[in-house]
Amino acid sequence: PAAAKPLPGYAGWKNADAVVVHSSTTIETKRSAFGTSVVTPTNQLYVRNNLPTPSESIVADRDAWQLQVAGVRQPRTLSLRELKTLGLETVTMVLQCSGNGRGFFPSKPSGTPWTVGAAGCVTWSGVPVRDVVQALGGLIDGVPYMTGTGGEVLPAGIDPKTVIVERSVPVAAMQDAILAWELNGEPIPLAHGGPLRLIVPGYTGVNNIKYIKQLAFTPKESDARIMSHGYRITPPGGKGDPSQPSVQEMSVKSWINSPVPEDGTQAAGTVQIHGVAFGGLHGIKGVEVSLDGGKTWRAARLVGPDMGKYAWRQFVLQATLPKGKHVLASRATDDQGNVQPETRGENQSGYNNTSWADHAVTITVA
Ligand code: MSS
Known part of the structure; x- marks a missing residue:
């Protein structure tokens, strides 16, 4: 096997044993490293950056960070120091890249071949967006979108629209969105968007804008390429365009994190089959586990x-597996009755893979 790539400097503090470094901007949590304590430790959390990481200097004086707010009756720029006076909320949510599970697409879409580890369940603290909007006089009329802009310094000589990280979500997502400065009890590390990040619980990773410099309520979706053409559910073989659905709300999904022996071989005996399940905008009602590739299912516990509807739940099923080959799968149901599907939705870029069959694990009990 190829030698493991070293951690990039801005993420040098990550637990190297718990992650797979795909590139300097893409780091995945190992399936075997998720553990059973609900919240993903920050030093194991995946990283995905679309642009080079900004300079450490932006976290030198965090409270001085400036956020421009537009599309409200009294638009203005607020410092992080000021934002901290406007409100406080904490939310535990699943942060998951839109392309998590891409590695299971047989079509091998371009992009990082994430399996399960471009996701984590983490706790953020910050000010509710609705409190900021209220402090600035409320929304102006005719703004169905909330648009966040990343604070990266853009490469010179390129049309900014082609590279800037700017995403729009329906304004309704404002209700539970926060502008966060803390992750898992610490100031947000630069790698995860410090000093200030827009958190839109229930929405895929890309909608959670790091080092946010502008929050605007807008009549239209952003025309930045990452919004208009990127992150679209494009038919296989096609090209992204604004008429296709954008990656937004996540839907019900689960996977098994243990046993996942590296060589596929498991010692005989009793096992605690465990994993994680989440419902995007909805809580989890239950999870079933199959020991025979989906022919029969048993209710897991x-x-x-329960850290709220945006967090994942851990599930477990105790089983004693006879010698031989077993295909272990999990299938979650959310509290609206939506059941995790067997198959993935085919699309050009390998987004939103929730297929239980793709996430099944094959093990041999010796
Ligand atoms: N933000 C910014 N500013 N930039 C970038 O690049 N990316 C995205 C988000 N945000 C970015 C941002 C993505 S894409 C993702 S996933 C996320 O982020 C991640 O996170 P972390 O913290 O983990 O790294 Mo896919 O859908």
Whole structure:
């Protein structure tokens, strides 16, 4: 096997044993490293950057960070120091890249071949967006979108629209969105968007804008390429365009994190088959586990604290597996009755893979 790539400097503090470094801007949590304590430790959390990471200097004086707010009756620029006076909320949510599970697409879409580890369940603290909007006089009329802009310094000589990280979500997402400065009890590391990040619980990773410099309520979706053409559910073989659905709300998904022996061989005996399940905008009602590749299912037990509808739940099923080959799968149901599907939705870029069959694990009990 190829030698493991070293961690890039801005993420040098990550636990190298718990992650796979795909590139200097893409780091995945190992399936075997998720553990069972609900919240993903920051030093194991995946990283995905579309542009080079900004300079450490932007986290030197965090409270001085400036956010421009537009599309409100009293638009203005606020410092992080000021934002901290406007409100406080904490949310635990699943942060998941739109392309998590891309590695299971047989079509091998371009982009990082993530399996399960471009996701984590983490806790953010910050000010509710609705409190900021209220402090600035409320929304102006005719703004169905909330648009966040990343604070990266853009490469010179390129049309900024082609590279800037700017995403729009329906304004309704404002209700539970926060402008966060803390991740898992610490100031947000630069790698995860410090000093200030837009968190839109229930929406895929790309909608959670790091080092946010502008929050605007807008009549139209952003015309930045990452919004208009990127991150679209494009038919296989096609090209992205604004008429196709954008990656937004996540939907019900689960996967098994143990047993996932590296060589596929498991010692005989009793095992605790465990994993994670989440419902995007909805809580989890239950999870079933199959020991025979989906022919029959047994109810798993939800275990550990329920940290709200945006967090994942851990599930476990105790089983004693006879010698031979077993295909272990999990299938979650959200509290609206939506069941995780067997198959993936085919699309050109390998987004939104929730297929339970793709996420199944094959093990041999010796
Ligand atoms: N933000 C910014 N500013 N920039 C970039 O690049 N990316 C995205 C988000 N945000 C970015 C941002 C993506 S794409 C993702 S996933 C996320 O982020 C991640 O996160 P972390 O923290 O993990 O790294 Mo896919 O859908």
